[in-house]
Amino acid sequence: MNIKEIQDSLKNCPCGRKHETNILAVEIGRGLINKTAEILSTNGFPKNILVVADKNTLSAADGILDILADGGYKHTLKLYDNLRVAHMSDVNTLMELSANVDGILAVGSGSICDICRLAAARAGKDFAIFATAPSMDGFASDSAPIINGNFKISYPACSPKVVIGDTDILAAAPVELKAAGFGDMIAKYIAIVDWKISTMTTGEYYCENVANLTIEALKKIVSMVDSVTKNDPETAGAIMEALVLTGLGMSFTHNTRPASGAEHVISHFWEIKKLEKGELSDYHGKKVGIATLLTAKTYHMLTESQVDIGEENLDWEEIYRAYGENFIEDVKKVNNPTVTTKTSPEIIRERWGDICKLIKTELPSYEDMLKLLKRAKAATKISEIDVSYDLCLQALKYHAYMRHRMTLMRLIPMIKKDFDFDAVIREVM
Numbered sequence: 360m361n362i363k364e365i366q367d368s369l370k371n372c373p374c375g376r377k378h379e380t381n382i383l384a385v386e387i388g389r390g391l392i393n394k395t396a397e398i399l400s401t402n403g404f405p406k407n408i409l410v411v412a413d414k415n416t417l418s419a420a421d422g423i424l425d426i427l428a429d430g431g432y433k434h435t436l437k438l439y440d441n442l443r444v445a446h447m448s449d450v451n452t453l454m455e456l457s458a459n460v461d462g463i464l465a466v467g468s469g470s471i472c473d474i475c476r477l478a479a480a481r482a483g484k485d486f487a488i489f490a491t492a493p494s495m496d497g498f499a500s501d502s503a504p505i506i507n508g509n510f511k512i513s514y515p516a517c518s519p520k521v522v523i524g525d526t527d528i529l530a531a532a533p534v535e536l537k538a539a540g541f542g543d544m545i546a547k548y549i550a551i552v553d554w555k556i557s558t559m560t561t562g563e564y565y566c567e568n569v570a571n572l573t574i575e576a577l578k579k580i581v582s583m584v585d586s587v588t589k590n591d592p593e594t595a596g597a598i599m600e601a602l603v604l605t606g607l608g609m610s611f612t613h614n615t616r617p618a619s620g621a622e623h624v625i626s627h628f629w630e631i632k633k634l635e636k637g638e639l640s641d642y643h644g645k646k647v648g649i650a651t652l653l654t655a656k657t658y659h660m661l662t663e664s665q666v667d668i669g670e671e672n673l674d675w676e677e678i679y680r681a682y683g684e685n686f687i688e689d690v691k692k693v694n695n696p697t698v699t700t701k702t703s704p705e706i707i708r709e710r711w712g713d714i715c716k717l718i719k720t721e722l723p724s725y726e727d728m729l730k731l732l733k734r735a736k737a738a739t740k741i742s743e744i745d746v747s748y749d750l751c752l753q754a755l756k757y758h759a760y761m762r763h764r765m766t767l768m769r770l771i772p773m774i775k776k777d778f779d780f781d782a783v784i785r786e787v788m
């Protein structure tokens with residue numbers, strides 16, 4: 360993947376922002392595990408490093424420690440048992456462990472990359488990733504979703520200098536993880552329409568060229584839907600490229616707009632509410648794929664129905680009750696002032712026709728999304744991710760208040776107060 364070429368193609372972008380990344384190299388190919396030390400070295404990655412993995416990811420990348428040692432890399436290993444949640448306490452641990460090294464190499468995907476990304480940024484260390492599964496799109500991203508206390512927040516972090524994906528290893532990843540990667544990608548349909556709706560209603564910054572990077576990657580993955588879960592290095596490589604490309608989009612705009620919309624927040628809501636009870640959530644992309652179905656169904660139903668646009672008149676006590684005392688302060692913080700103060704019923708009324716047209720033309724129907732997820736062997740029902748009807752209803756009604764971020768979901772109280780979420784959930788149960 361030619362990072363420089365992509366960066367050059369966005370030079371003097373009409374959006375007015377500079378799209379730069381500190382990623383030096385993304386190497387994706389067969390047997391690259393044997394070249395890990397060489398690739399890191401070529402890109403000036405320091406020789407004294409902290410390697411972070413869990414037992415599953417280290418066994419997927421079998422031999423990598425010897426390969427690093429043979430290539431002149433001195434390493435300290437932090438090996439987790441099975442890291443499923445990215446917690447701030449882990450970030451702090453890694454910062455301490457990295458005191459005497461110059462770089463951090465994450466061997467894994469998801470949570471491992473997220474804690475390393477933030478620890479490296481905060482400790483001022485170089486950061487690189489050896490990916491073990493094409494399960495999510497955050498590889499190139501410069502923000503890290505981390506659980507702090509009980510709340511999940513996307514923290515500004517840093518992009519890796521180097522991303523290495525050995526397609527033999529990526530292809531051999533469990534079917535469930537590969538299907539999760541597809542779920543994380545199909546979410547981009549929502550991400551892009553939510554971003555555009557925010558621009559229409561609040562004037563939020565938008566970049567057509569970066570959005571197009573995401574759309575290009577999405578089209579590519581959708582075109583491979585039937586082979587997503589096959590153990591085929593060529594397909595795994597193409598999927599990995601698309602996943603990296605959307606993460607790159609996030610690092611170009613320094614926010615998560617190009618890759619995440621309401622569906623990601625819904626998934627985060629499930630996660631924090633389950634974690635509060637000591638329950639682990641399912642894979643990120645698996646949840647996000649199902650949240651995408653729920654959001655697509657909601658957006659189409661909403662824009663095809665009679666609406667009554669007005670002030671939102673929220674019942675904050677009801678919202679706080681839904682979050683519970685553990686989260687009230689965080690919710691207050693992101694809603695002071697609310698993101699809706701950036702818009703008005705007049706603006707929404709004026710743009711409603713455009714919003715409906717956008718959903719109709721750019722967001723595939725619930726039925727089409729469902730077909731795609733099934734073909735990719737991804738989960739399609741809330742029961743498959745152990746989310747109850749009640750938790751799902753809570754998420755749909757209240758998730759939007761855990762972020763200061765405009766989405767069409769967030770506007771529902773101003774558009775159609777009595778929206779029938781029950782009808783949406785019944786489809787996805």
Ligand SMILES: [Zn+2]
Pocket residue numbers: 372373374375376378566567568569
């Ligand atoms: Zn731009």
Ligand SMILES: [Zn+2]
Pocket residue numbers: 495496497543619623643647
């Ligand atoms: Zn995601």
